[in-house]
Amino acid sequence: MSGLGPYEPRFEEVADGVHAFVQPDGSWCLSNAGVLPGTDVTLVVDTAATRARALRLRAATERLRGGSRLLVANTHQHGDHTFGNCVFAPDALFVGHDTARSDMARSGLGLQRLWPDVPWGEVRVTLPELTYSDRMTLHTGREEVELIHPGPAHTTGDTVVWVPHRRVLFTGDIVMNGVTPFCLMGSVEGSLRAIRLLRELEPTTVVPGHGPVCGPEVFDTCARYLRWVQRLAEDTVSAGVSPLEAARETDLGEWGALLDPERLVPNLVRAVAEERGGPLGEPIDEMAAFGEMLEFHGGLPTCHA
Secondary structure, three states: OOOOHHHOOEEEEEEOOEEEEEOOOOOOOOOOEEEEOOOOEEEEEOOOOOHHHHHHHHHHHHHHHOOOEEEEEOOOOOHHHHOOHHHHOOOEEEEEEHHHHHHHHHHOOHHHHHOOOOOOOOOOOOOOOEEEOOEEEEEOOOOEEEEEOOOOOOEOOOOEEEEOOOOEEEEEOOOOOOEOOOOOEOOHHHHHHHHHHHHHHOOOEEEEOOOOOEOOHHHHHHHHHHHHHHHHHHHHHHHOOOHHHHHHOOOOHHHHHOEOHHHHHHHHHHHHHHHOOOOOOOOOOHHHHHHHHHHHHOOOOOOOO
């Protein structure tokens, strides 16, 4: 692998037969993926944002899969986790949550319009052919792997991938390590509920959606941030100010050290909606919230994909 400098992906075996495709530094669109080779089925978890990065993932997968069939599980609909699907088609079967499929179809390649200078390559939307609602078990010939929908969290169609015999958990973007959580398209309270569910699995190794592979201590950091956002939402509603105004007056404190701290604004938009009694995961004006984030940040955040 070469040509991407400090943003070069690395391939790590995080447990026997469980591999993580980690993309430093974990900021916008630099998402992680995974490969679990089996005798019958090789499972790929997410597929990266650009064609070049997906081709690196595909090459690593081919070194491991032997003669097994390919199955790709998408943890949610966002393009940085799904645009690379097309590199694995047509010889892979794709699986995701019911809602993730419909959201992928609706959003299309819209993410590319935000960062038109990113070298996306020839990418086409490739949707899951197989969907599920709550839980699904995959049999790879080596492992039993569970796909679990924890309810609205990062999005309304999240999937976590649990490898119980290896105690490895791929969280998608419900959990990020060293990176600010992002709940605009899901739920702040739902994310806290999802994290409680993930704790109950008692993983030893956590492969977050963004950031380095870690242990379950990452749950504590993410939960503390989300509870801080909820308290800030309470104050925002009490003061009768907008989320953008509240964010501008807020000292980020320890959370300023996380990557992409500008996500406070959309997170606060979602938390304020919930504080006012809105149902978890209800549709809100995502583009307006994203626009307020850009205003807070002073422009479009940098994307190194």
